[in-house]
Amino acid sequence: MDWREFTGAFKDMSFYLAYNTNVDAIVYLTPEKVQALIEEFGADNVRKRIEEYPRQIDEPLDFVARLVHALKTGKPNAVPMFDQSLNNWFDGHFKYDVERIGGQVGIIANILASLDFKRVIAYSPLLGKKQAEMFVDRPNLFYPVVENEMLAFKPPREAYREDDPVKINRIFEFRKGMRFRLGEEEIEVPFSGRFIVSSRPTELRIETRDELRPFLPQIGESVDGIILSGYQGIKRHYPDGKTDDYYIARARRDIELLKKNHDVKVHIEFASIQDKELRKKVVRELFPMADSVGMDEAEIAHVLNVMGYPDLSDRIFNYNRIEDVVLGGKIILDEANLEILQIHTIYYIMYIARSSNPLKEEELRSSLELATVLAATRASLGDITRPEDLAVGEKVPYNERGEYVKLRFEEARKRIRTRGYKIVIIPTRLVKNPVSTVGLGDTISAGAFASYLALLRRKGVL
Template sequence: MTDTNLKKQWSEHYQSSPVQLEKMSKVNGLISAFNANIDAVIKVSGKDIEALIRTSNMEPDSILAEGEKSIKTNADAIRGLIKCFKSGIADEWLIHEKSVFEWLNSTIGYDNLQMGGQGGIVANAMAVCGVENVYVHTASSPKEQSKRFLDLNNLKNVNRFGELQKAHTINRTEDVPLIHWIIEFDVGDTLTINGESFTCPKSNRFIATYDPLNLKLAIDDAFDQKMSDPSISFEYIILSGYQMLSNELPDGSSGIERINESIKIVDNWRKNNPDSLLHFEIASTQDKTIRKYLVDKLAKEVDSIGFNERELIDILEIIGEGNLAEQCDKDTGSSNLFRGMLKVFDYTNCPRIQLHMFGLYVTLQRKRYRISPIQNRKGMQLAANIAATKAGTGAINSRDDLLWSANEQVSDIGLNELRSLFETVSQLFGPNNLVEEGIFTNDDLEIIAVPTIIIDKPITLVGMGDTISSISLVGAR
């Protein structure tokens, strides 16, 4: 089949998206937990950095020195920014002192505030897609955080009295803002310190994070109690926010114990909704002990997990598949990544796993899983449409605009990755019709693959994976 005919066939498959979007409004409830924060985005120039150094009377030696990737002083924050600027790299350092947070707030500020954290991003996506009741957990909800939630009546959190309220309107005045500064800089810009000039080789960003609560996976007691109430009905729980944990937390407590405590809490929520589907969105977790425990413990207890290419490679590294991880790192195509998915599928015994990679989404699940292959494909197509809309317009804040990309064709990159997957599946499992239909089943498993729409000049890619995973799952009705 020619590319033209193949794209036409996939356009016909994608015609299900409006119906699937409408079905999402039939979902009676969903919990999105645990992490939400404020992303404070600002673009700085070399001259801005020079002025900040000058007005703060910082010593050049202290801000140019190598050292620990953490922020305990004002100079550490500038040191991290300069390191990224000089190399054109992205990095994230944690702020450990409230005084530094206050200094950044007063000196650097921001150009705009936006929702941050997988839990918050998923909650906004589910609410705008029409889920009847979206319950979002926040470790902290001052006005600055709550205003990042969409102004929708179906998106709810608990207020300071433990009562459900529209999340957008909550102001827990005693709560501290949890801010991740995203400080962006441009290629070719120049910074001069103590007579030495540095030119930025690549546009990128430095993230300075003040988030003492999500850092330890703090769980709001009032929210916990409300979700345990028998009157609260929900069909899905989307879990995220574990990636900031470390084996030993700054206060000396155990990251593993925080994971165990969260599992007990979620199990308690599900007692009144035993048929609810539990999805774990895996994010890039730097602490290998925590990463291993999440895969060994949490991933084996949930109904579904989601990850991108990098996160899949990270998992392979800690389950004894180092060679395959290296292969995937060198050639991050669908063939290698699918072989990696099979390893994760066998290791975790999780009944449904989903990969979202550039140009292609792939779901691997047990035979006769509760969501059929055709339902999965329809959900994944809806997710691809909405993700393309987010990339192309910069936001998905209005339900009327969610299918902005509905007339776009699937990408050549996606079709090529699908063909590569077809060849690998043919070698491993025999003849299949993945290229035309995106579905393969045998006596043991089901494979669903969808080529996606790629926007050439995206306005934003922030939170894309969380949006894709959640809509793929909940939109598969």
């Protein structure tokens, strides 16, 4: 199937998405701005804090250190900020170039609705007015509410709650080739990407509100697929005495309820979790309840680390060899008992499934192709507003390492055991001057999972 056939199939498909939405406040970094931040805190102080590698933003120097580290490596990253008093420092130091919907649910909901899916139900436990107004105004996009003890669906712009706070993530976009100095060291950014300061307001809970939970079985039987994300927003401890264990248990129960009346396919979109113990709990407790998981190469390394494969994790993190990613992907697929694993990197996208998967390798490849066309479209235009926009992404060429990726993949197949698995890989379509890189991984995963389900439906196995 090509993208036109997929978008035709999408018109008969419905999705439920939960849990995380926010406002993305985007800054397009300049060398001058980075240099000013380094000079404000001092190169030696920044360098020392980089070596300490803070796992969360507790003061401005933590931010500057992690930002410079991201620029040096050219790798996208996200670090949480729990202390909301730092908002004033950020707002005083930066003018935001763009404010738009963020969070995996927010980004994916707007994309699926704009691709004319039959129905897209997007849920977030917090829905302030500013957040609600950032959802696209489409007749197929809904927010679930309970009215008169009955399940109802409203456009998000009509479902907001005045008292709900708005979660704001600050995103710092950087471009390949940007140069600045850290003391005597001259740094050139190797890849375009973004660094995210992810706000964690006290009121945020990654959960389904109690009034809606009894209706999850009804929601689950009304959709073709479910995408769950946002577990990186769970905290270890809460002011009311609850812990991460409480919310992980609720997350497990949510999946059980969604599947109660209908064995609907569930995809978990994984995102970087800085806390190692929390990451281990999400992997051990939630992955086995999903059918599909999506992640990037840094995230696969972090997952393998908490699964007990530190050496393989280090190899992927430091060298990113395809054969190590394949080996690691097989481990995750088997230990979590997944139906399919999707891995996206800057240069390629990969599926790993068992040989018993009902789709042929060429069908899986067409699903990945749809995903990379979708991401190229979003990178080119900034937003996708209609299915026909995908013609733009289709014209974007594969990245310059595409042939090398294919060659290394074939070499990897000879080195490691792949019998019993279906493993397919395609190069990404890389936009040279992207309008934005935010949400491209989410776009790939959503496109891959939706097209995967469309192919299963066509075969009559869904």
